Amino acid sequence: MLVGSHLSIAGGMHLAIHDAVRLGLDCVQVFTKNQRQWKWKPLTDDETTNFRAAVTEAGWHVHPERHLVSHNSYLVNLASPDADMRAKSRALQLQETERCEQLGIPSCVMHPGAHLGKAGIAADEEAGIRRLVVELDAIHQSTKGYRTVTCIENTVGSGTNLGGPLEHLARIRGAVKNPERVAFCFDTCHATAYGHDTSTPAKAKSFWQSFESIVGRAHVRVIHVNDSKGAIGSHLDRHEHLGGGACGKPCFAAIAHMSAFRHVPMIMETPKEGKLRGRDPDRANAAWLRALSLVMLTSVALTLMSGCRPWAKSDTELTAARVGAIAPTAEESDRLRRAQGVADRGDYQEALVEFRSLLAENPRLVDVQVAVGSLTLEQGDIRAAQRSYE
Incomplete structure (x- = not known):
């Protein structure tokens, strides 16, 4: 994006x-x-x-x-x-x-x-x-x-x-x-x-x-x-x-x-004008938009890693407060963005190495990304996941 x-x-x-x-x-x-x-x-x-x-x-x-x-x-x-x-x-x-x-x-x-x-x-x-x-x-x-x-x-x-x-x-x-x-x-x-x-x-x-x-x-x-x-x-x-x-x-x-x-x-x-969430407004708005893309990308990566067909579904209802409580940190967001860039270039394996490393360090991030992904994607399969990397 x-x-x-x-x-x-x-x-x-x-x-x-x-x-x-x-x-x-x-x-x-x-x-x-x-x-x-x-x-x-x-x-x-x-x-x-x-x-x-x-x-x-x-x-x-x-x-x-x-x-x-x-x-x-x-x-x-x-x-x-x-x-x-x-x-x-x-x-x-x-x-x-x-x-x-x-x-x-x-x-x-x-x-x-x-x-x-x-x-x-x-x-x-x-x-x-x-x-x-x-x-x-x-x-x-x-x-x-x-x-x-x-x-x-x-x-x-x-x-x-x-x-x-x-x-x-x-x-x-x-x-x-x-x-x-x-x-x-x-x-x-x-x-x-x-x-x-x-x-x-x-x-x-x-x-x-x-x-x-x-x-x-x-x-x-x-x-x-x-x-x-x-x-x-x-x-x-x-x-x-x-x-x-x-x-x-x-x-x-x-x-x-x-x-x-x-x-x-x-x-x-x-x-x-002014600040937005304590930051330059363009930086803050860009970060907000990129977060939406990162949510999907992580869900795609998890689907590819696990070979799930169809998409992983969460049986836990997530409130906005709970999502915010386990949202990725600034460092995690930067790492996810870098992995997205690698995936955009077509190197899926290198991107997945970074995803696995990040998710191993923060298992709670797995839950929130998969859950939000299931809320924002109505349906999908492995082919759709692969197409999103194209």
């Missing part, structure tokens, strides 16, 4: 890479310019060189699509019925695509925009989608051969904004002339606030089955992991710390456990 954050470019874009590494993050999202201004300054040679050097220093140049994301300007509205607004938006989005190409950023997130007709009227929504598609085609025509992919983000669906229903995303990609240039950014807060309920394991499973049939997980290139201050269906775009909002732990567990998203950058856009 690749966990990152949207970081400031104050002082230079390359500093965002350094900050991400300092915070122990795997990826980063940036604005390449002031996101609230129509004007822009061309990138200087020094800016481009420094950014690319920082990426190489971090080791992110090998698979940049796993580590680097830009977010376009909030001013862009390619679905607007106003021709002048569309022209300004097209120019700004074209410039952002060119900047990403210069910097070597493979994914550019953008909101689909607002149709500005009557809310909830299908004809107005379709007209907005058609306008958006025309503008995307024009941008792609002007940037032939570029590797940067436009990632359309789902929205809370407030007012006349497109992107709340999954069908909007599917229709946009299905209508453009170069669908390989369009992918998606899935935002957990936006999905919840729109009304997609993933707050229980069963509801999360049902949602992702629908998502697969309508959109396709293979087309998700970026994930925004944010909890929601607003209730399910509130249409309120307010982000909260992970685990502190309406999304529900199963929402994030489903994403953390999905092998299809193993190499998809998961970008936090959570509050950054």
Whole structure:
């Protein structure tokens, strides 16, 4: 799992890479310019060189699509019925695509925009989608051969904004002339606030089955992991710390456990003010999310070690208090994370040696990880366990 954050470019874009590494993050999202201004300054040679050097220093140049994301300007509205607004938006989005190409950023997130007709009227929504598609085609025509992919983000669906229903995303990609240039950014807060309920394991499973049939997980290139201050269906775009909002732990567990998203950058856009559990908020939120992945990985390791078919089941009811009482220590979490990295590289035996060593030292950790694993995984078998290592 690749966990990152949207970081400031104050002082230079390359500093965002350094900050991400300092915070122990795997990826980063940036604005390449002031996101609230129509004007822009061309990138200087020094800016481009420094950014690319920082990426190489971090080791992110090998698979940049796993580590680097830009977010376009909030001013862009390619679905607007106003021709002048569309022209300004097209120019700004074209410039952002060119900047990403210069910097070597493979994914550019953008909101689909607002149709500005009557809310909830299908004809107005379709007209907005058609306008958006025309503008995307024009941008792609002007940037032939570029590797940067436009990632359309789902929205809370407030007012006349497109992107709340999954069908909007599917229709946009299905209508453009170069669908390989369009992918998606899935935002957990936006999905919840729109009304997609993933707050229980069963509801999360049902949602992702629908998502697969309508959109396709293979087309998700970026994930925004944010909890929601607003209730399910509130249409309120307010982000909260992970685990502190309406999304529900199963929402994030489903994403953390999905092998299809193993190499998809998961970008936090959570509050950054003050401290969270005594730590930098990005560090604390990243640790919370990684813990969900570690729970599954340990369960997988135990299944492989024991050869159990199907998954181990716990006959003991676990309360939140009991889980917290025997949660892994910081040192144990670090060791589990290292073992996960080894497993991700395909060296299962070396990873299992570390698991066996850790579990031999702390048998109580076995109980909690297996039990929580059984609560977060509804079913599985040895083949599914093996696929999770892929």
